[in-house]
Amino acid sequence: MPELTYPIETERLFLRPIELADASPIHAYHSLEAVAKYQFWDPRTLDDVMVEVQKWVASKQIDGEGELALAVALKTSGELIGDLFFKITDAAARQGTIGFSFNPMVQGQGYATEAAHALLELGFDTFGLHRVFARCDARNTASWRVMERLGMRREAHFREHAVFKGGWDEEFYYAVLEREWRRQGGRKIGRKA
Numbered sequence: 001m002p003e004l005t006y007p008i009e010t011e012r013l014f015l016r017p018i019e020l021a022d023a024s025p026i027h028a029y030h031s032l033e034a035v036a037k038y039q040f041w042d043p044r045t046l047d048d049v050m051v052e053v054q055k056w057v058a059s060k061q062i063d064g065e066g067e068l069a070l071a072v073a074l075k076t077s078g079e080l081i082g083d084l085f086f087k088i089t090d091a092a093a094r095q096g097t098i099g100f101s102f103n104p105m106v107q108g109q110g111y112a113t114e115a116a117h118a119l120l121e122l123g124f125d126t127f128g129l130h131r132v133f134a135r136c137d138a139r140n141t142a143s144w145r146v147m148e149r150l151g152m153r154r155e156a157h158f159r160e161h162a163v164f165k166g167g168w169d170e171e172f173y174y175a176v177l178e179r180e181w182r183r184q185g186g187r188k189i190g191r192k193a
């Protein structure tokens with residue numbers, strides 16, 4: 001597996017491993033109902049975030065079917081504005097998945113799209129993946145709009161397939177194959193030229 005060097009740089013952002021000191025800025029938005037609403041967790045206390053951060057600080061490199069947790073910081077100020085998830089789910093079939101959460105204070109400026117684009121580059125260019133997918137609640141319009149901006153296709157709509165936070169779950173799967181990604185030129189949206 002290739003060794004990653006940090007920070008990963010995009011036009012406006014640095015993507016870097018999460019550190020213990022990041023617990024407070026992550027708590028600032030993981031504590032919000034708006035951020036937790038479609039996640040598998042409820043709004044987090046600082047202690048909850050510390051527990052997660054302690055796991056994430058070890059996720060700097062991937063070996064086989066591992067996962068990365070990355071902080072997203074503004075280049076201009078170093079401020080942490082979001083966090084990312086990247087996981088190789090099947091090394092033999094070269095499948096990976098991505099996820100993202102951003103502070104509502106910075107939403108609507110394309111930062112999530114820019115950061116997720118870097119994750120797709122990581123998947124296809126660095127790790128040689130064949131397919132990258134992401135799942136989201138069908139009501140999470142902001143999330144699936146990010147995926148569509150990146151050229152990911154809606155592959156599945158699971159209807160009432162599970163119970164989620166007390167109601168039926170409606171879930172979308174989005175994905176992009178490496179050849180689709182290359183054909184569309186890696187959708188150069190919000191990234192370094």
Ligand SMILES: CC(C)(COP(=O)(O)OP(=O)(O)OC[C@H]1O[C@@H](n2cnc3c(N)ncnc32)[C@H](O)[C@@H]1OP(=O)(O)O)[C@@H](O)C(=O)NCCC(=O)NCCS
Pocket residue numbers: 034035036038039099100101102103106107108109110111112113114135136137140142143145146189190
């Ligand atoms: C999902 C989430 C990360 C999306 O955040 P977002 O701010 O909507 O996404 P972006 O940062 O890419 O911003 C996109 C918006 O900025 C606009 N934008 C401005 N400048 C832009 C640029 N340079 N590039 C791309 N979009 C830009 C886009 O037009 C878009 O607006 P629109 O949705 O009105 O069309 C955010 O809603 C979130 O953190 N939600 C809570 C956690 C969550 O649910 N995560 C997903 C779990 S599956």
